[in-house]
Amino acid sequence: MEVLNDFYRVAENPYEYSRELKKSGKRIIGYFCSYTPEEIISASGVHPIRLFGTGGDITLADSHLQPYCCSLVRGALEEALEGRLDFLDGTVFPHTCDSIQRLSDIWRLNTNFGFFADVVLPVKLNTESSREYFADILKKFRLDLERGLGVTITDDKLKTAITRYNNIRRSLKALYEMHSKEPGILSGRDLWAVTRASMIMERDDLLVKLSLLKEALKKGGRSGKSEGKKRLVLAGSVCDHPNVYTIIEDSGGVVVWDDLCTGSRYFEGTIEENGNPVESIAARYAERLVCPAKHLSNTARGDNIVRIVKKHDAGGVVFLLLKFCDPHDFDYPYMKEFLDRENIPSMLLEVEDSLPSEAQLKTRFETFIHML
Amino acid sequence: MAGEAQEKEKRKMKSAKKMRDIMTNYYIEAKTAGETGKKVAWITSGGPVEPLIAMDVIPVYPENHGAMIGASKMGGELCERAEELGYSGDICSYARSDIGCSLVDGGPIGGLPKPDMLICCNNICGTVLKWYEVQARYYDIPLFIFDTPFCHTEYADEAKKYVRKQIDEYTGFLEGVCGKKFDHDRIKEVGRLSVEGQQLWQEVLDTAMNKPSPMTCFDAFFFLALIVTLRGTQETIDFYRDLLEEMRGRVAEGISAIPNERYRLLWDNLPIWYRIKWLSEKFASHDACLVADTYTSAWCGSLKYMDENNFLDSMAEGYTRIYLNIGVDEMIKIVLEMVDKYDVDGFVMHSNRSCKPYSLGQYDIQRAVQREKGIPSLIIESHMVDERSFSESQTETRIDAFMEMIRQKK
Ligand code: SF4
Ligand code: SF4
Ligand code: SF4
Numbered sequence: 117m118e119v120l121n122d123f124y125r126v127a128e129n130p131y132e133y134s135r136e137l138k139k140s141g142k143r144i145i146g147y148f149c150s151y152t153p154e155e156i157i158s159a160s161g162v163h164p165i166r167l168f169g170t171g172g173d174i175t176l177a178d179s180h181l182q183p184y185c186c187s188l189v190r191g192a193l194e195e196a197l198e199g200r201l202d203f204l205d206g207t208v209f210p211h212t213c214d215s216i217q218r219l220s221d222i223w224r225l226n227t228n229f230g231f232f233a234d235v236v237l238p239v240k241l242n243t244e245s246s247r248e249y250f251a252d253i254l255k256k257f258r259l260d261l262e263r264g265l266g267v268t269i270t271d272d273k274l275k276t277a278i279t280r281y282n283n284i285r286r287s288l289k290a291l292y293e294m295h296s297k298e299p300g301i302l303s304g305r306d307l308w309a310v311t312r313a314s315m316i317m318e319r320d321d322l323l324v325k326l327s328l329l330k331e332a333l334k335k336g337g338r339s340g341k342s343e344g345k346k347r348l349v350l351a352g353s354v355c356d357h358p359n360v361y362t363i364i365e366d367s368g369g370v371v372v373w374d375d376l377c378t379g380s381r382y383f384e385g386t387i388e389e390n391g392n393p394v395e396s397i398a399a400r401y402a403e404r405l406v407c408p409a410k411h412l413s414n415t416a417r418g419d420n421i422v423r424i425v426k427k428h429d430a431g432g433v434v435f436l437l438l439k440f441c442d443p444h445d446f447d448y449p450y451m452k453e454f455l456d457r458e459n460i461p462s463m464l465l466e467v468e469d470s471l472p473s474e475a476q477l478k479t480r481f482e483t484f485i486h487m488l
Numbered sequence: 489m490a491g492e493a494q495e496k497e498k499r500k501m502k503s504a505k506k507m508r509d510i511m512t513n514y515y516i517e518a519k520t521a522g523e524t525g526k527k528v529a530w531i532t533s534g535g536p537v538e539p540l541i542a543m544d545v546i547p548v549y550p551e552n553h554g555a556m557i558g559a560s561k562m563g564g565e566l567c568e569r570a571e572e573l574g575y576s577g578d579i580c581s582y583a584r585s586d587i588g589c590s591l592v593d594g595g596p597i598g599g600l601p602k603p604d605m606l607i608c609c610n611n612i613c614g615t616v617l618k619w620y621e622v623q624a625r626y627y628d629i630p631l632f633i634f635d636t637p638f639c640h641t642e643y644a645d646e647a648k649k650y651v652r653k654q655i656d657e658y659t660g661f662l663e664g665v666c667g668k669k670f671d672h673d674r675i676k677e678v679g680r681l682s683v684e685g686q687q688l689w690q691e692v693l694d695t696a697m698n699k700p701s702p703m704t705c706f707d708a709f710f711f712l713a714l715i716v717t718l719r720g721t722q723e724t725i726d727f728y729r730d731l732l733e734e735m736r737g738r739v740a741e742g743i744s745a746i747p748n749e750r751y752r753l754l755w756d757n758l759p760i761w762y763r764i765k766w767l768s769e770k771f772a773s774h775d776a777c778l779v780a781d782t783y784t785s786a787w788c789g790s791l792k793y794m795d796e797n798n799f800l801d802s803m804a805e806g807y808t809r810i811y812l813n814i815g816v817d818e819m820i821k822i823v824l825e826m827v828d829k830y831d832v833d834g835f836v837m838h839s840n841r842s843c844k845p846y847s848l849g850q851y852d853i854q855r856a857v858q859r860e861k862g863i864p865s866l867i868i869e870s871h872m873v874d875e876r877s878f879s880e881s882q883t884e885t886r887i888d889a890f891m892e893m894i895r896q897k898k
Contacts, residue, residue, distance in 0.1 A: 180851050182869075184578065184841045211638050214614045218848035220640060221816035225852060236637040236647065239610050239617055245657065246635060249650035253637075256646055411617055411633060414624045440578050442844065446618030449574035450625060466576075 117337060119328040120306055126313040134165055134203045137318060143205040143265070146229070148192065148219070150377040151210040151237055151407065153254055155387070155397050158319060159269050159277035160261045162205065166315035166378075168356050170194045174469065180222050186440045187469045188354060189215045196227045206231025206264070208257075211239075212409040213443050231264045233257060240411040241402040251398035258394060274393035280319055285383040287326040288314060292380065294333050296372045296428050299345065301337030304361025304371045311378055342370055346488045349425055351375040351451070352436035353407075353444055357471050360436065367481035373428040375421055376436075381405045408443035417447055418454035425460050431488040433462040434481075461488060498743055501707060503731045510727060511713055518546045519601045527604040527666055530623065532616045533716055534786070535609035536634060536658070536807050538682050538799070541720040542675040543662050546601075549717050550619075553600055554582035555709075557589065558761025558873030560596040567874045569594075580842040581874040583619040590626060605629055605665050607658075611636040611813040613845045632661045636808040640815040643808060651804040679799025682720040683791070688728035689715045690788040695735040696779040697830055700744030701752070702735045705781040706768040707745065709759045715787045745779075746772040751894050754826055755781035756853070757838035757846050760868070762875040770884065774891040780830040782823060786811040789822070816849040820856045827861050834894045835865035842871045864897065866890035 126133045134144055145157050146167040157164040169191025176197035177190045195201050206229050209220035220234055235257050238246040258269050288311060295302050302310075310329065314322055346369045350360075355376050364371060374380050385404035388396040405420060406412040425433060433455055437444045448464065455462050463484045471477060521528045526546050531537055533551040540547045557563050563581055569588030571577055577584075585595075593599030608620035608631060617633065624631040634654055637647040659670040692711070695702050711731060718724045738744075746768075753771065755778045760767065771778055789811050795802035811822065827835070835857050840847045854865050866886060871877040 181848055182839055182841075182851075185844065185848055212614075214844040215848060217614070217638055217640075218816065218845060221849055222852060224640070224815075225817060234638075234640045236640070236644070238637070238650070239614070239635045240633045243657065245650055245653040249637075249646060252646040252649070253644075256644065408618065409614060411621065414621050414631065442579055442615055443618060445576040445579050446583075446615075446622065448576075450622070452574060464574075 117329070117332045119325055119332060120309070122325055123306075123309045123313040123329075126317050127309040130165065130316045131200060131203065133316060137163060138203045142318070144203055145206045145208055145231060146201060146204045147208045147210070148216055149210050149212050150382045151212055151401060151410070152208055153210075153235065153257065153397055153401065155274065155277040155281050156254065156258055156261065156269065156394070157208065158280065159273040160265055160267050161273075162261075162265060162267075163318065167192050167195070167201070167207075168354065180226065181219075184440050185215050186438045187467075188356075188438060189219045191469075193219060193222065196223065196229075201229065204229040206233075208233050208235060210235040211237050212407065213441070215440075215442070231261075233260045233264065237401075237410075239409075241406065242412050247398065247402050250402055251395045254394050254398050271393055274397075275389065278387045278389055278393060278397065280323070282386045282389065283323055284314060284319060284326070285386060287323065287330065288383040290330065291326070291333070292373065292383075294330075299342040299347070299370045299372055300340035301333050303338065303340070304365060305358045306338070308355065308358045308361055311382065315378070315382070344368075345370040346432065346485045347372045347428065347430040349373050349375065349421070349428065349430045349433045350379070350436055351421055351433055353438055353441055354378045355436055357436075357467065359471060359474065360477075363474060363477050364434070364481050367478055367485050369481060369485045371434075372430055373424050375405065375417075375424060377407060380424075381407060408447045415450075415454075418451045421451050422454050422458055422460070425455070425458075432460060432484065434484070435462060435464045437464065437466050439466050439468045495747065499745070499747075501703075501734065503727070503734050504710070506727065506730070507711060507714065510718075510723065514717065515597055518548050519597075521546050521601055528601050529605045529607050530600070530603040530620075531607040532609050532612060532620070534612040534807065534810055534812070535607050536655075536803055538678045538720045538803065539659055539662055539670070539675060540607070542671050542678045543666050543668070545662070545666065547717065548600055548603065550586045550600065551582050552713055552717055553589070553595070553597075554585055554873050555713075555759075555761050556597070557585045557595045558875075559764065561762045561875055562595055563762060563873035564876040566592075566594055567876075578841070580613075580615045580619070581871045582842065583615060583622075585873055586619070587622055590623065603627055603629055606631045607634065608632070609634040609636060609807065611807055611810050613812065613843065615844075630661070630665060632658060634658060634807075636813055638813055639809055639818075643805060647808065648804065651808050652801065655800055655804055676799060678720040679803070680796045681722060681725060683794050683796040683799070685715060685719045685721075685724045685728060686788040686791050686794070688725060688732060690785070690791065692728055692732050692735060693780065693785055693788070695732070695739060698739045699752070699831070700746075700749035701777050701779040702738035702743060702745055704745045704768060705755045705778040705784065706759070706764050708781060708784040709764060712784045712787065719787070744777070746775070746777045748775045749777045750775040751777070751834065751891070751898065752830060752832045753778045753834045753836050754823070754830060754832040755783070755836050755838070756823070756850065757840045758783055758843060758872045760838060760870045760878065761873050763870075763878060763880075766880070770887055774887075776834075776891060776894070778836065779832065780826055782811065782819075782826065785826075812845055816852055819849070820853050823853055823857060824860055827857060827863065832863065833898060834863050834890065836890075837865060837867045838872075839867050839869040840872050841869065841877065842873070864890060864893045
């Protein structure tokens with residue numbers, strides 16, 4: 117499947133890709149967290165890319181952030197201070213967890229990428245006034261973008277962007293579903309590359325590639341074997357460690373679905389195409405699968421993880437949590453409890469800056485998978 | 489040595505006993521609420537308590553309780569209980585010790601009274617949201633979230649509208665849980681008392697501008713409990729009036745908080761509750777008085793937005809723009825003002841692993857203070873109520889080195 121190479125190229129070298137895109141005349145805005153209203157950025161004609169941590173050592177960020185801050189936040193700052201994000205024309209910070217909140221301040225005071233905006237979202241999403249505020253704040257963001265970038269974002273452009281993103285999300289979901297049905301058609305690492313690249317690649321180009329991939333999968337894809345493999349769900353914030361998928365597969369398992377902000381939380385939920393565009397965008401973010409930094413109900417995430425496991429006929433859950441990530445740390449015990457109640461086994465893998473050694477991981481996964 | 493004992497007696501705060509009595513009575517009343525038929529609400533320390541008082545609900549502050557747990561050095565053991573449930577040892581130790589305490593009714597007062605409702609205001613952090621969700625599941629009671637959008641650089645009009653609306657939702661929520669109408673006359677009175685209490689608290693803190701200072705920030709950590717838990721009541725006002733009088737009397741008589749105040753310092757972040765005495769003695773042995781802090785002044789820092797004649801409306805802004813809910817640059821401004829106001833020679837920052845919104849950004853604040861004011865600073869790391877994480881000898885060495893630097897500069 118040649119088309120996979122395109123995804124890998126982008127997923128593995130996002131900066132190189134971004135620089136090329138920039139040369140072709142595109143302006144680029146980096147964003148954090150899946151609550152960023154990408155549709156509005158996209159409608160402004162500027163290209164949004166999601167920023168992750170760093171693969172390398174963290175040194176410069178250490179003079180701004182304590183070691184007890186998650187590696188995603190420290191790593192992102194490191195990339196900025198090291199000058200690796202020189203292609204950016206701006207950055208957008210949606211308000212989510214305490215660490216991103218402070219990263220935004222530190223970023224604003226210590227970097228200079230041009231455009232800068234905080235999108236101070238509501239923390240609760242289950243009341244009328246909070247949803248109204250969500251829409252109000254996105255309208256404000258639209259104005260901020262227009263002013264800051266010197267562009268006009270018409271309703272028509274917004275509508276086009278909405279359709280574009282609905283298509284992207286639908287395609288990603290369709291791929292996930294095909295893979296859940298027949299895990300052999302794609303490896304976990306492939307799917308990782310596809311979702312990651314989806315947050316970086318030029319979006320119209322992405323849509324073309326996604327449909328090419330879908331065609332290839334219909335013809336059987338990698339036609340790998342998945343019989344006898346234990347079906348697992350991966351849950352956490354982000355998964356920036358493709359090796360996890362490979363090691364799980366080598367240990368006799370396969371990830372068939374996830375609850376990640378770089379996975380299902382990114383693509384679940386479509387935007388109403390016929391309403392007021394900004395309000396419809398706000399509604400989708402308020403209704404999509406909730407992140408622990410937001411409040412939908414006291415049990416939304418616990419109920420959801422059980423639902424995912426059942427729907428995808430999985431035998432267990434792997435929690436992949438970044439060390440020092442407060443919101444996920446708080447949710448883990450009760451989500452585990454909800455799973456326990458349904459006799460669904462789970463294991464916790466806490467990751468600091470980098471993964472534990474492959475051998476160690478393999479032993480842990482094997483032990484878990486044998487137990488299922 | 490009779491002289492030394494006398495000296496010590498002279499320096500003792502007379503108001504401390506009264507304060508202890510008030511707090512004891514308060515906790516007794518809260519713990520016997522079941523018998524008096526009053527409702528109990530657990531509320532976050534920065535939360536809008538006045539509507540509760542106006543509704544005769546007893547507000548209980550898990551964070552104040554957390555401070556007591558820390559001060560009695562019971563934090564480690566209770567945190568462990570939470571960790572056994574799967575909570576990470578890296579999350580806020582107030583939350584961990586509270587979650588642990590709910591299970592075993594432990595701690596210095598045998599646990600808090602069971603809540604009838606939870607009021608969570610995220611103007612201090614996102615942790616309280618998660619923590620209160622945990623408790624809402626555990627006690628299976630209603631949770632009201634008072635959402636105060638973060639003010640990185642501004643208090644946006646959109647936020648203003650949203651917060652104001654929530655005040656009505658809040659009073660409506662209370663009407664539902666309490667089964668009675670919200671008393672709009674009473675809230676005016678409570679609001680007035682709250683503002684007056686905050687003003688008095690600020691005046692108390694201001695007495696530390698005197699040289700030598702009649703109080704240390706460690707005293708402020710102690711006397712803070714009332715403005716946190718009972719603001720909006722006459723009792724608080726009466727108490728702070730007396731305290732203010734005592735402080736002014738000390739100034740007039742030349743009674744200083746520590747025997748020989750030669751250096752004045754500013755503290756940043758929450759206290760290290762289980763090492764208050766140790767730290768205050770340690771600094772005093774260097775003739776250094778920690779005269780002020782960024783923490784206790786948070787309970788009067790938004791007075792400028794509060795209007796006692798229009799309390800409910802102005803409270804929206806007051807509660808949204810408190811110290812922890814603003815950008816790092818805004819915090820820098822406030823810290824620089826405090827350096828001048830209290831005329832300090834050094835800056836002690838508690839890098840608190842428990843509290844990311846307070847601690848992340850401290851390095852930038854530290855650099856700004858060094859750049860603008862040229863005074864030395866020290867960073868001490870801990871988890872504020874989890875004594876297992878604290879290294880006394882390491883901290884001691886660093887304090888000694890820091891004081892040496894201050895001595896050389898002066
Ligand atoms: S887990 Fe949620 S809040 Fe955290 S970074 Fe991902 S999308 Fe944002
Ligand atoms: S939600 Fe967790 S992983 Fe994401 S930025 Fe916040 S602390 Fe880091
Ligand atoms: S100490 Fe910090 S994290 Fe903990 S409840 Fe207070 S403000 Fe929140």
